[in-house]
Amino acid sequence: xxxxxxxxxxxxxxxxxxxxxxxxxxxxxxxxxxxxxxxxxxxxxxxxxxxxxxxxxxxxxxxxxxxxxxxxxxxxxxxxxxxxxxxxxxxxxxxxxxxxxxxxxxxxxxxxxxxxxxxxxxxxxxxxxxxxxxxxxxxxxxxxxxxxxxxxxxxxxxxxxxxxxxxxxxxxxxxxxxxxxxxxxxxxxxxxxxxxxxxxxxxxxxxxxxxxxxxxxxxxxxxxxxxxxxxxxxxxxxxxxxxxxxxxxxxxxxxxxxxxxxxxxxxxxxxxxxxxxxxxxxxxxxxxxxxxxxxxxxxxxxxxxxxxxxxxxxxxxxxxxxxxxxxxxxxxxxxxxxxxxxxxxxxxxxxxxxxxxxxxxxxxxxxxxxxxxxxxxxxxxxxxxxxxxxxxxxxxxxxxxxxxxxxxxxxxxxxxxxxxxxxxxxxxxxxxxxxxxxx
Numbered sequence: 549x550x551x552x553x554x555x556x557x558x559x560x561x562x563x564x565x566x567x568x569x570x571x572x573x574x575x576x577x578x579x580x581x582x583x584x585x586x587x588x589x590x591x592x593x594x595x596x597x598x599x600x601x602x603x604x605x606x607x608x609x610x611x612x613x614x615x616x617x618x619x620x621x622x623x624x625x626x627x628x629x630x631x632x633x634x635x636x637x638x639x640x641x642x643x644x645x646x647x648x649x650x651x652x653x654x655x656x657x658x659x660x661x662x663x664x665x666x667x668x669x670x671x672x673x674x675x676x677x678x679x680x681x682x683x684x685x686x687x688x689x690x691x692x693x694x695x696x697x698x699x700x701x702x703x704x705x706x707x708x709x710x711x712x713x714x715x716x717x718x719x720x721x722x723x724x725x726x727x728x729x730x731x732x733x734x735x736x737x738x739x740x741x742x743x744x745x746x747x748x749x750x751x752x753x754x755x756x757x758x759x760x761x762x763x764x765x766x767x768x769x770x771x772x773x774x775x776x777x778x779x780x781x782x783x784x785x786x787x788x789x790x791x792x793x794x795x796x797x798x799x800x801x802x803x804x805x806x807x808x809x810x811x812x813x814x815x816x817x818x819x820x821x822x823x824x825x826x827x828x829x830x831x832x833x834x835x836x837x838x839x840x841x842x843x844x845x846x847x848x849x850x851x852x853x854x855x856x857x858x859x860x861x862x863x864x865x866x867x868x869x870x871x872x873x874x875x876x877x878x879x880x881x882x883x884x885x886x887x888x889x890x891x892x893x894x895x896x897x898x899x900x901x902x903x904x905x906x907x908x909x910x911x912x913x914x915x916x917x918x919x920x921x922x923x924x925x926x927x928x929x930x931x932x933x934x935x936x937x938x939x940x941x942x943x944x945x946x947x948x949x950x951x952x953x954x955x956x957x958x959x960x961x962x963x964x965x966x967x968x969x970x971x972x973x974x975x976x977x978x979x980x981x982x983x984x985x986x987x
Contacts, residue, residue: 654704
């Protein structure tokens with residue numbers, strides 16, 4: 549009987565596991581007979597398999613919830629390329645003000661008669677033969693064009709280098725069965741750049757028309773939109789022509805005199821007090837201001853110092869020795885400099901001072917004699933070349949060794965700077981050549 553109960557128990561457990569159904573966890577209160585019953589001595593022992601709880605599935609990882617932006621919130625703008633406005637020192641403001649004031653005035657008409665409708669004496673070209681105005685109605689017979697001549701700052705961001713031209717035209721034709729009216733419009737961005745001092749940057753033949761018109765009526769509205777840092781400026785105009793002959797007599801064409809934009813080229817006076825650049829202005833002048841603040845400086849790490857000459861001392865540095873040289877090998881040497889000059893620094897500031905001082909010691913029969921030798925000179929330099937800078941060659945040449953006495957020399961370049969000069973110093977020491985002993 550006991551064997552039958554054990555076999556039945558084993559078969560029942562295997563059947564439950566074979567169904568692959570979850571088995572409930574065993575209760576903490578087990579039956580009393582299962583806990584205390586022990587097999588007889590002569591009966592074989594059969595061990596029932598342990599009931600293992602079903603595997604618990606790992607929790608599904610959930611991504612951290614991020615708050616969604618409000619549907620009406622505007623996208624965040626990217627940070628500007630510069631950290632923020634920059635305040636100029638008094639010296640920096642004096643040098644930067646001409647370019648800064650030009651940028652603040654922005655792109656503008658080159659003169660009072662540089663944007664509008666012009667009459668063409670023959671084919672329409674870049675020049676304005678006779679300025680008519682912004683708005684024209686039935687002008688004298690001839691060919692006309694809408695054009696512009698603009699004054700553009702030397703330094704301007706890419707946002708200012710485009711002028712948008714737009715027009716809307718209405719054409720009217722009278723037919724037997726009524727009037728036929730058609731409308732057309734268009735726009736195009738025009739890329740601009742630095743213009744000439746004599747006439748600015750010219751935009752010619754934006755629109756062309758003939759008076760009188762072959763149509764019964766032609767009416768067009770046009771506009772130039774200029775983009776400056778302080779906002780957009782639009783210059784508008786229009787013209788209307790019909791196929792009727794103008795009632796007014798045709799005036800004698802008088803060529804438009806060349807514009808003299810003195811007011812545009814004159815730099816306004818600098819305002820009192822410190823000048824602070826806006827974020828956009830700092831973006832335009834950031835590199836130039838950094839270059840200006842650095843002042844005149846060596847073109848590279850080996851461009852200022854002592855060089856060993858080849859057959860002759862020329863502009864190139866054949867063998868750079870450094871700033872300080874002691875008893876160099878036999879040969880001819882020169883103190884030279886290749887300099888980088890800031891683009892915005894005026895020519896009046898491009899002066900380099902060179903100072904050279906030597907102490908000569910000669911030992912003779914009657915003792916030691918020491919003399920000094922000074923040499924000073926100011927060099928007027930120009931704008932630097934992109935490949936090698938501005939070169940000051942042969943500011944001082946010497947030979948090694950000396951024929952007589954010991955020579956110790958110090959040299960110094962004083963380079964101009966906006967707020968403080970840049971000073972580069974060096975020295976060289978030459979010993980006297982040993983004399984052959986007397987026989």
